[in-house]
Amino acid sequence: MTDVDRARALRRRHVHERQAVIFGVLLAGLAVAGLGATAVFTGSVDLPFIARGFSTPPPEPEPEAGYCPPAGALPVAYGQVTVNVLNGTSQAGLAGATASGLTERGFAVASSTNAEDPYSGAARISFGLTNAAAAFTLAAHLEEVDMVPAAREDGVIDLTLGADYIALKPVEQVLLDPALPLVGAEGCRPLDEATPAAETPAPQG
Incomplete structure (x- = not known):
């Protein structure tokens, strides 16, 4: 080779x-x-290099629609709805201005003062079960409101205004007919399923 x-x-x-x-x-x-x-x-x-953030997030839970008005209950005449207006924010004069607006619409305002604790929502209505129709009549004048059944028998409703509260709903947008039953939000829960919370007396001012 x-x-x-x-x-x-x-x-x-x-x-x-x-x-x-x-x-x-x-x-x-x-x-x-x-x-x-x-x-x-x-x-x-x-x-290890696949972050969980790239996975499909779980669906957001649907917000609760709250409680329904009593079945067949009609709106209550505004003059028969007695309200304590409580300011759950640091904005001075909010309770007084809202109380004046409710008075102009015919509601009976018992007091307007500061709430004992701040409230982060828009508005909260605390009411006794026997006074539910009046509470839902008042709720129709608010854009957003949490309905809180309470263990009270005095017939007075507490309206607490929170950080997200802006103003009462314009009168022309309040869809109440004295001859038609109150209607709750879609998916609302029957009021008889509610467990009334213990009620703290509203501060007097």
């Missing part, structure tokens, strides 16, 4: 060795990838 033939043979051997190494690495990589994919698919291994 000449020197040229030996050089060619050596070069071919080097090429074959490189090809063998490359194919070996590729096959090993494919084998590792296959094993990893199988482990992830079966849940045996979690990929």
